[in-house]
Amino acid sequence: MxxxxxxxxxxxxxxxxxxxxxxxxxxxxxxxxxxxxxxxxxxxxxxxxxxxxxxxxxxxxxxxxxxxxxxxxxxxxxxxxxxxxxxxxxxxxxxxxxxxxxxxxxxxxxxxxxxxxxxxxxxxxxxxxxxxxxxxxxxxxxxxxxxxxxxxxxxxxxxxxxxxxxxxxxxxxxxxxxxxxxxxxxxxPTLNGLKPYVTVGQALKGVPLEPDKDDVRDRVTHFHSIPMPGEFSPRDLHWSRTYTMLSRNRFANIPEGGNRFDLPADLLAPCWVKHKTGSGDVMGRLRSDRPSVTIRTEFFKPEKGRYIHPKADRAITHYEAALLQGFPTEHRFIGNRGEIARQIGNAxxxxxxxxxxxxxxxxx
Missing domain, CATH: 3.40.50.150 (Vaccinia Virus protein VP39)
Incomplete structure (x- = not known):
């Protein structure tokens, strides 16, 4: 050294x-x-x-x-x-x-x-x-x-x-x-000097509720002479997704901290009608006043876990997932949406x- x-x-x-x-x-x-x-x-x-x-x-x-x-x-x-x-x-x-x-x-x-x-x-x-x-x-x-x-x-x-x-x-x-x-x-926290948990609301403070970076997704860079999408800063990853009206109606009926068990009968998927037990995180909405659940590689799919934004009727974006993982502003991501999601979730x-x-x- x-x-x-x-x-x-x-x-x-x-x-x-x-x-x-x-x-x-x-x-x-x-x-x-x-x-x-x-x-x-x-x-x-x-x-x-x-x-x-x-x-x-x-x-x-x-x-x-x-x-x-x-x-x-x-x-x-x-x-x-x-x-x-x-x-x-x-x-x-x-x-x-x-x-x-x-x-x-x-x-x-x-x-x-x-x-x-x-x-x-x-x-x-x-x-x-x-x-x-x-x-x-x-x-x-x-x-x-x-x-x-x-x-x-x-x-x-x-x-x-x-x-x-x-x-x-x-x-x-x-x-x-x-x-x-x-x-x-x-x-x-007790008297031994520990701080309270950092919450989702604190981590996402100042992030626009509406994704606003779809215009940067066409960037191209080269790695070992191979063209690849990118490079993107964490802030560049605030990308939107297209949802069906059924999905939007489901999101709107799930309160903060809620999940698929909060949905009315007409919005339940057939498999949910038959299964009244199981994971409470499926189609779950995060809470602003608590830390998030584990950010996995398919965080952009609400049906995979508790990944609905605390306030907006959508899943968290790649940017928000990167913030929940703690990536600094200077970090850079290269790849398509699925590849970058895996990078974030596996980190x-x-x-x-x-x-x-x-x-x-x-x-x-």
Whole structure:
């Protein structure tokens, strides 16, 4: 390190949520490399962090090429979680479940002081997690390392979003465990100095109720000579959607904090008529006075969760989702609507990443 810099390598980097969080947590962190298979996400990372070399493609290919940076102090990343996510069909044989092995291989090759793995809360109960633990045993490839894990809620660290994630913090056995960041916010603050949760209303304050950026969607940029939509700032993502009259009538009948159970019989979908139980978040409206639910990759579809705007009769826009994730104004996004939605929904909330970064920075 020079001038107190802490060198960070970001694996499965996405659009750079963890990198943005580390940069927000301490100016000492310098990103020296990133790897991301999704080309649009890699392009967004490159546009947001132009001084950081980005490798678009499979991590296995990157490792085979030997493009690893030298003098890495911290490795961060969240291997794809779809194979053992509690959402959708779980598949023990999903090849994405084994990508943690490439993460471990990178640790062996770069020998960082610390590492951070972020994933869905279910990861800590998966066979892959137990395999990861085994690798830190006396005969494992990571025998020089140890780690601890904890389920952290992004709202506890100033994010306007309730999002629980498994966070693993590892350290070289020659060093001390750095600990987990202490919460700074709470739903019901007490006398111990915690701040109240940041709410949806606070996060979206000043955002026009009517989307007003449809005119910028035709921009084109090039990434590795491939034309792609963009680049867009978070504010550029305040795009509208076209809804049927039926959808608009449904939105209008759902109060703040309500959901499909508030709809009159003539507005119910046939499947809802037959199913009086199930998720209360389906066709749900956010509340201004609380943090949002977890922002997932299909936040623009009200039928997928509690994603209706607190006041307007529409789903939240890409811009509003980016604000609920904590993306700074200087971040850049490249890709079509679906690709950018995946980038936003898959990202680590920036306030959570910043809290982890501040905790690690104390060790240097």
């Amino acid at each position: 020079s001038d107190g810099e802490i060198h960070v390598l970001d694996l499965f980097a996405g659009t750079g949520g963890l990198t943005a969080g580390f940069h927000a947590g301490s100016a000492r962190f310098r990103s020296v490399g990133a790897v991301e298979m999704d080309r649009a996400a890699a392009a967004s990372y490159a546009a947001s962090f132009p001084e950081t070399p980005v490798s678009p493609g499979r991590i296995e290919d990157w490792l085979e090429r030997g493009d690893l940076p030298k003098n890495v102090d911290v490795v961060v990343g969240g291997p794809p979680c779809q194979g053992f996510s509690t959402l959708g069909r779980q598949d023990a044989e999903d090849e994405r479940n084994t990508l943690w092995r490439q993460y471990a291989r990178t640790l062996v090759l770069t020998q960082p002081k610390y590492f951070v793995v972020e994933n869905v809360a279910a990861f800590a109960r998966s066979p892959q997690y137990l395999d990861f633990v085994a690798e830190t045993g006396p005969t494992g490839s990571l025998r020089d390392y140890a780690f601890q894990h904890r389920i952290l809620n992004a709202a506890d660290y100033g994010s306007p979003q309730l999002r629980k994630r498994a966070v693993l913090i590892g350290y070289h056995r020659d060093l001390e465990f750095p600990g987990f960041p202490e919460p700074t916010h709470a739903a019901e 680590v909330p920036i306030p959570l990443g910043a809290a982890i970064a501040r905790q690690l920075a104390k060790q240097f």
